[in-house]
Amino acid sequence: MKAPKSSDLSTVLLMAVLGLAQSSLQEDSWSSQWTCEENKCVRSSVPSSNVNQLNSIHICSLTCGQYGSLWPRPTVDTDLGSHLVEFNPGRIRFDLSQLSGGQDARNMATQITRIFMENLAKECPNITDDPGTEVVISIATSSPSVELNMETNETYSLHLATEESKVTVAIRAVSLYGARHGLETLSQLTACSALPGGPLLMVADARVVDRPVFVHRGLLLDTGRNYLPESAIKRTLDAMAASKLNVLHWHITDSQSFPLQLPRVPKLARFGAYSSEKVYPAEMVSRVIEYARLRGIRVLLEFDAPSHAGNGWQWGESESLGSLAVCVNQQPWRHFCIQPPCGQLNPTNPELYNVLKDLYTDLVSLIPPDEIIHMGGDEVFFPCWNSTEEIVNWMAAKGMDRSQESFIQLWAYFQSSVLDLVDEQRGHSNTPTILWSSHLTEPKHIEKYLNKDRYIIETWVVSKDPLPKELLEKGYRLIIATKDAWYLDHGFWGSTAYHNWRVVYSNTILRHKGVLGGEVCMWGELVDDNSLDTKVWPRAAAAAERLWTDPVSSTNAAEHRMYEHRERLVRRGVKADALAPQYCYLNDGQCQ
Known part of the structure; x- marks a missing residue:
């Protein structure tokens, strides 16, 4: 067999590279759409041009099931809406006018809101500059104390509502530490879109009343x-x-x-x-x-x-x-x-x-x-x-x-x-x-x-x-x-x-x-x-x-929320151990 000329070899290599690139583009043009069926996220492959907001199991999990992807599960009342709203962290505003206490309480509130924003950044590090929906988070407390001890009241309530182009979040708690828990819950009601550049998504309507069983x-x-x-x-x-x-x-x-x-x-x-x-x-x-x-x-x-x-x-x-x-x-x-x-x-x-x-x-x-x-x-x-x-x-x-x-x-x-x-x-x-x-x-x-x-x-x-x-x-x-x-x-x-x-x-x-x-x-x-x-x-x-x-309830009822929380910890920089093959995470309930 006659050896190819160098020019022919270059052509062959170029075609191979183009073929690989075309194959990659074809693969990238397909994504996954998720729907919530019987409290489980179910996947189907669709062309990317038809991908809606539920373009990852992480996003689907926000509203699928009574508790979405919240961890730990709230104890008193949880009501999550089924819709999501896009927002940009740059348009989040905190209202601390209803805080009880003096400058120490305000300083601490400023610090816990900073930590909340840092956690959002870890959820979606490459977000676009699209201004998105305005989010106003008001925090109200009834105790002026910033002391943390075994008697600290950790109860909180969170009410989230969306009207037109504005999201309002009301966190009410006795102590700032309860309010901190409310902010943690709010961060777990958000997710980053799988589309390049974001955006961040948030559950559009939610009500949570929560307190711990053990101090x-x-x-x-x-x-x-x-x-x-x-x-x-x-x-x-x-x-x-x-x-x-x-x-x-x-x-x-x-x-x-x-x-x-x-x-x-x-x-x-x-x-x-x-x-x-x-x-x-x-x-x-x-x-x-x-x-x-x-x-x-x-x-x-x-x-x-x-x-x-x-x-x-x-x-x-x-x-x-x-x-x-x-x-x-x-x-x-x-x-x-x-x-x-x-x-x-x-x-x-x-x-x-x-x-x-x-x-x-x-x-x-x-x-x-x-x-x-x-x-x-x-x-x-x-x-x-x-x-x-x-x-x-x-x-x-x-x-x-x-x-x-x-x-x-x-x-x-x-x-x-x-x-x-x-x-x-x-x-x-x-x-x-x-x-x-x-x-x-x-x-x-x-x-x-x-x-x-x-x-x-x-x-x-x-x-x-x-x-x-x-x-x-x-x-x-x-x-x-x-x-x-x-x-x-x-x-x-x-x-x-x-x-x-x-x-x-x-x-x-x-x-x-x-x-x-x-x-x-x-x-x-x-x-x-x-x-x-x-x-x-x-x-x-x-x-x-x-x-x-x-x-x-059993571990089976908590399984998918545990998978989601493990993924959350990883996004926040913790090298949490794998719990199962990724197949089990992507196919809710199939490995039980």
Whole structure:
């Protein structure tokens, strides 16, 4: 066969390129039209010249079904219209004339509206300059307070109406934090058109009345095992705000590392941080707390003690303070702790309490007035104390033997002493504190050691364990962290089982006046900035709807809204894990 001339080859290549281009154009000229049929978005292919507003499943989902793509599902009343209106963010105007409170309230309102606009920009980053419909958002509140605490009223109502070329949105709430939730819901009533350059679309008419079932809706992050940068914590807060979670439980230190830089006790971080770069200075913690507050989230700092305290505490003897902690990094570790490296504070050393006084003085100065501190208090390993001569001699001098009950008494002595230190720094003894469930909180003797008016117990037992009911019967307030459903680290180590979003969502907790709410926990042994998002999200959002709505419906009823919320988190910069093949997202109900 005769080889082609170079000119012939060029012609062949040109035709091939044109053919590919033509093929691409033909593919691009086809899009998808979506219709809502029996509360499900159904797709059909049509020429692009006939594409209407419902040109993506994301847009169809805004008005399909009673709750559209809202997450978490509203609890009181939801009425979404079936029509959409085009608008441009450049024509949004905020009316803050009905805010209660002074300049602090106005400043905060300005910040939460800014965050709302930033979220809209993430929905549709390449919007056209078409002026579009004017949108006026009025925000009215009845409480002048900008404080965020467990008593903050988060109820809100949203009424959206469209008349001719104007959209009016009225958000009414007791607090600015309820108004913030209303703005989050409004952002979830918008979507970007799949057409090039936008526009943004909004549900034309809607009415939502909403309030949470539980006041404590938390996520635990652990920075003692692996350091998480400030950017990762803030990204997590953004995802929490999108899901209406309202508590970041920051397990900031552990026996592996002490990254918290405290002005009065700088040696803790100097001896305990992994490096000088992997620390949390006080000003960084303050930034995170304020960042969270503007998103309706409280930050609970946890300094776990007397166990889970090792690295960072080695310097006592060199400063003539004696052993502040014992069993630090001892081997074989199984003789001295539950997880390596070992370390427990020395409750018999009076110098320890002077150091703790400085530590809690710094902690109290970092957080808002009367904010709760989580004191940890789990997994005290009695063989560590029992193998420490200084401790057993002290106990013997007090007439105590070496039984489990005696070590529980020693533990209770430590806990009472540190609570007194915190009360001294606050100037009163009214603020409760949180402890993990442990030997100290067992129903048979908890009332002997822990005042039910001062202590909230966070239980981390399996769902069938009777402990929560037993503690409620004794009058204690609880936060529930169900180990076999809400421990997000499970499935990545040992014989633990992975809890997918359906397991997380289906974990019901007691509806009781003593149950404040619950938390999902991302323990950090196998998590850093590279894997944080995919291990937390969107599973934590499943818990968010459980804690906000406590629905009686199944995960099948929530499935498509969960798919939509996962896509929303991705658009907002969170690398949320995939839940299913995209086919399942595009074919509602076909994979159940």
